[in-house]
Amino acid sequence: MFILQESPIDASQARNMCRNPTDGALVVFEGTVRADELQGRTVNELLYIADSPAVTAEGEKIIKEALSQFSITEAVCIQRVGQLKVTETAVWIGVWAGHRDEAFKGCRYIIEQIKKRLLIWKKEFFTDGSSAWVRG
Numbered sequence: 001m002f003i004l005q006e007s008p009i010d011a012s013q014a015r016n017m018c019r020n021p022t023d024g025a026l027v028v029f030e031g032t033v034r035a036d037e038l039q040g041r042t043v044n045e046l047l048y049i050a051d052s053p054a055v056t057a058e059g060e061k062i063i064k065e066a067l068s069q070f071s072i073t074e075a076v077c078i079q080r081v082g083q084l085k086v087t088e089t090a091v092w093i094g095v096w097a098g099h100r101d102e103a104f105k106g107c108r109y110i111i112e113q114i115k116k117r118l119l120i121w122k123k124e125f126f127t128d129g130s131s132a133w134v135r136g
Contacts, residue, residue, distance in 0.1 A: 001018075001063060002059030002079070003076070003079070004059065006081055008080075009089045011028075011092060017076050018073075018094070020073050020074065022098060023074075023096045023097060024098055025103040026096050027094070028094050029092070029110075029111050030093075031089070031092075032090060035086045036124075041126040041128055041130060043124045043125070044125060045086070045124075046122055047083050048079075048080060048082060048084065048122055049120070050079070050118070050120045054119050055120060058119075062109075062114060063076075063077060070102045070109065071098065071102040075093070075096070075110060076092075076095075077114060093110050093114075121133065
């Protein structure tokens with residue numbers, strides 16, 4: 001399941017989206033906005049803009065690929081769009097499996113593919129009031 005949303009990600013709710021009594025592993029990756037320093041300026045917010053239909057379709061494709069390539073039972077990726085402050089969660093990925101090794105592999109696959117393939121633009125806002133688009 002792939003979800004693109006503007007509202008904050010509720011990690012505890014996301015963890016409970018998929019529960020299977022035969023799963024012995026849940027691997028979670030949570031990517032947060034960090035206060036990067038660039039050329040003497042510190043990031044305090046990010047703006048994520050997405051081509052929603054294209055991002056959702058490609059995100060679902062990535063989840064399906066992970067489900068077919070690894071011995072995992074479920075996978076969920078929630079990607080934020082809109083304005084996010086430092087420490088807010090930008091992406092949450094949960095992968096359920098019978099065993100940890102496959103869950104870790106599936107989770108890594110999903111985040112790497114998300115970073116490579118999704119059409120999401122990012123603008124950084126700095127504490128000095130300036131801003132800049134991130135080149136990707």
